[in-house]
Amino acid sequence: MSELDIMQLNKMRKVGISTPQVYGSLADHPGGYERLSFCKKDIYNQIGRQRRLQGLDSKCALEFLNGLKRSDPLMYVGHTVDEENRLQHLFWCDGMMQMEYEVFGDVLAFDATYGKNKYLCPVVVFSGVNHHNHTIVFGSAIVSNETVETYIWVLGQFVEAMKGKSPMSIITDGDVAMKNAIRKVFPNSQHRLCAWHLLRNATTNIKKPAFTKDLRKCMLGEYEIGEFRKKWSEMLNKFELHDHPWVIDLFEKRKMWCTAYIRGAFFGGFRATSRCEGLHSELKKYIHPKINLTEFVQQFYRLVSYMRYREVEADFASIHGDPVPETDYHNLELSGAKCYTKEILKLFRDQLHSSSLMRVIGCKQTFGCCIYIVRKYEMIDKQWHVSYQSTPCDLKCSCLRMESVGIPCDHILAVLVHLNLSELPKCLVLKRWTKVAKDEVKGNVSRHRWDSEKDARYLSLMEYFKELSTLACETYDDYVDKRDKVVNELAEIRGKKL
Known part of the structure; x- marks a missing residue:
């Protein structure tokens, strides 16, 4: 038996496929050479059957994937x-x-x-x-x-x-x-x-x-x-x-x-x-x-x-509802809430909380920008440098966290507070973390597949209909009443679409 077939046999055993008993030496076989020949034949038949099944299975998998192209031309x-x-x-x-x-x-x-x-x-x-x-x-x-x-x-x-x-x-x-x-x-x-x-x-x-x-x-x-x-x-x-x-x-x-x-x-x-x-x-x-x-x-x-x-659920949660400020910097926090999704807003809030421990201890004026020296409260052996340019607005920190993560660091936010700015500058908002991150590609495919707000409305309406159906089916009169109303509403909406 070849090494390849032995490897295949071991794989078959590992996943639970039944295989004939293999003995360590000829003397171990109850039937001697005759038993050995039948044993090898059974193994080869099993391996051959496995290979044929794999070929058929591969063909079916390819047919399934290629079949998706009928509904998805980009597949x-x-x-x-x-x-x-x-x-x-x-x-x-x-x-x-x-x-x-x-x-x-x-x-x-x-x-x-x-x-x-x-x-x-x-x-x-x-x-x-x-x-x-x-x-x-x-x-x-x-x-x-x-x-x-x-x-x-x-x-x-x-x-x-x-x-x-x-x-x-x-x-x-x-x-x-x-x-x-x-x-x-x-x-x-x-x-x-x-x-x-x-x-x-x-x-x-x-x-x-x-x-x-x-x-x-x-x-x-x-x-x-x-x-x-x-x-x-x-x-x-x-x-x-x-x-x-x-x-x-x-x-x-x-x-x-x-x-x-x-x-x-x-x-x-x-x-x-x-x-x-x-x-x-x-x-x-x-x-x-x-x-x-x-x-x-x-x-x-x-x-x-x-x-x-x-993702559709997260889109719905980000689009609907007004967040309650949780930090001392309400205007900056609400500014972030307008653009960031709900999960990214949590990360932004963490940096806002941390910024309250930062202090601007000095400023160096250079050609075209100001460099602020930021130090953490009661930490004298560590400091960061934040450059600020007003026109066009640009802020960078020596920690490079904005470049690495895409969310403004606590040092930059401390400078914004120091400058008494209440709006988050556009240079600090990375579009990939915002609610409108996908807007530019929505037109590239059919709208029903990418309009997350539409999907969110659909899911919300479905929840109402589920509850309505559960309660209305308790009695026959409620069922008939709600059914007739739904049929009339459906006819009205269909008329608007024509």
């Missing part, structure tokens, strides 16, 4: 086959994913999850974050292996589907094949390694909890580069790790994980692939390990539909 499906004409790699994304990438494709996160289908093929999900700070899906792929060539093909399909647009920033785990493929396909994108994976690797390789704690501070602390190098050197001296190969390799890759080097690159709040992990957790609710390829694709779309429904 993109790409695949490759091996020398035996069996499906090797599969990539797909629909029109909604492409339109959302056009708006929110500045940050891209992806990694591979395993064992999500009966063939044990890795599943790659491309995700990002929308204006409600929710995870969204840009596309997905099922691959037969995880080589550099495979990831180059997958990323190439992604770029083609997204009309050539590259993300500003990418975050992944430390997979070497992914890293090399990203370097080739997205050479100008800032690639960040997941902080959680690096800290977990530190625990595995160094096995010193105190070291992991100090490494986390070096990794995520808002230090200048010189300050980071000093902290790193002190940490190595403390734990005597100057010659440790893992630590040396980690330091060489510092520009891919250290905040001191990454500051200013927009990651939308991403520091780890935890959103990917959360997405995988949600995916488990829809699928099981024995699911075939066709069922996987169908169930995957159920998850995507649920995520889109959540």
